[in-house]
Amino acid sequence: MQIDRDVAVPVRDGSTLVVDVFRPDGAAPSPVIASISPYGKDVHWPERYPLYDVVPNNEHMVWETPDPEWWTARGYALLRADTRGTGASPGRLDLYGPQDAEDFYDVVEWAAEQPWCTGKVASSGISWLAMMGWRVAALQPPHLAAVIAWEGSTDFYRECAYQGGLYTHGFIEFWWARQIEPQRTGSDGDDWRTVLPQHPLLDDYHRARTTDLDRVTVPVLSAANWGALHLHLRGNIEGWRRAASDDKWLVVHTGTHIDPYYADWALELQERFLARYLQDRPDAMDGVPPVQLAVRHGRDVVWRDAPDFPLPDTRWRELYLGEKDLDWTPPSAAAEVGYPASFETAPATETLELTGPVALRLWLSADQDDVDVLARVQHLDVDGNPIPGVGPQGGPVPMAMGWLRASHRATDPERSLPYRPWHPHDRAVPLTPGEPTLLEVEIWPTSITLAPGERLRLELVAEDGDLAMMAHDHPDLRRPATGATIHVGGEHASHLLVPVIPG
Secondary structure (H helix, E strand, O other): OEEEEEEEEEOOOOOEEEEEEEEOOOOOOEEEEEEEEOOOOOOOHHHHOOOOOOOOOOOOOOOOOOOHHHHHOOOOEEEEEEOOOEOOOOOOEOOOOHHHHHHHHHHHHHHHOOOOEEEEEEEEEEOHHHHHHHHHHHHOOOOEEEEEEEOOOOOHHHHHHEEOOEEOHHHHHHHHHHHHHHHEOOOOEOOHHHHHHHOOOOOHHHHOOOOOHHHOOOOEEEEEEOOOOOOOHHHHHHHHHHOOOOOEEEEEEOOOOOHHHHOHHHHHHHHHHHHHHHOOOOOOOOOOOOEEEEEEEOOEEEEEEEOOOOOOOOEEEEEEEOOOEEEOOOOOOOEEEEOOEEEEOOOOOOOEEEEEEEEEEEEEEOOOOOOEEEEEEEEEOOOOOEOOEEOOOOOEEOOEEEEEEHHHOOOOOOOOEOOEOOOOOOOOOOOOOOOOEEEEEEEEEEEEEEOOOOEEEEEEEOOOHHHHHHOOOOOOOOOEOOOOEEEEOHHHOOEEEEEEEOO
């Protein structure tokens, strides 16, 4: 392949972004796969992030980007851009802001006009690169032909900064120090570790960084991971559901944050998708269903094709909280349970599949004016031991999680669904001390299959520091619910709404 390094690309305000371009040998124009990130376009993977084995391992691999050797051999050019204010690109850092998205738009259009390009450009990559794919798609650059969004969130406030109104302190601290600081070219620009704690409500700062999915009209391949509970799972599913694209596919897989993107099955799917929209092969995606799900049976999976998500045959059923149990029938009498607490079903008598979004309707009272609810759903084996999901780095994570700050409990009735409450997060309404109050907690989608003898457990915890980079543990922004009261049964029948898949 031919490699052009440190190419200056002019953008609309007179600044430049710096890119590397990898092209197939020969003079024929190629379609382009583009990406932009603050991680360093030409920093070799093992030097930048040795935590993961490089998949595949060659001298051109850069964190979370497509492999130039693999794609140029199949007739594509690859373009990697350094975000303004990082790596080789000068300027002020404006991570995920309007200027960041406009810069990517200008890079896409510049690439399309080059003599080595066919005029068709796609965005592809993992995580931040996928997030920027959603962002640029909403700006509708004329030559953007498709987007592969592989584990990339779409709602900055709800998925990245303040899950359920709780500040994602563990992730922001970890990510900024590990990923951003090493590539910054100066002190100019926001440092999220300082700025985000100043914006606890969904205000204009967050709105400027939220993708308008109604404007995403290009073909989309959205790939989510059941274990991506740190920020991406919800965004891939919501992005796929709400994108205005006529042609869109959703895949939900398992595994680490990195390995699946480079797996043989994933590369085959990506190649078919790009062949259809960048190589003028209209039949390339024939036979690919709109939805493909890795249905979890413990840590094993069985793939299922579907026409939609949530699955059309879903039976939404209530599991009622008792004093210690979860049951399909409400408790016979009202009771109170101290927070934190856990609740378990009886052992399953037959196979029970729960695949889809989950929601918790929790009646709570407290002596203080605000508390944080942190919910975990666990799959227990026949001996009562948790069967964990696979987390981003391969370690154990709960099978599902959800969060809600009680003062953010207001919901938008027009956007809420029974299985996915929608919280505006634009105001804080204190609790009335001692008064039972309904909290509708969104729990991110999951897939759990209980074998006979296995159980489901709901854990309501006060702290989540054990989850390290997933923790919401900023010392000044946390409101532990220790000592609060959970109300069950009677007129305050708290329940977990679960997606039962028949058959």
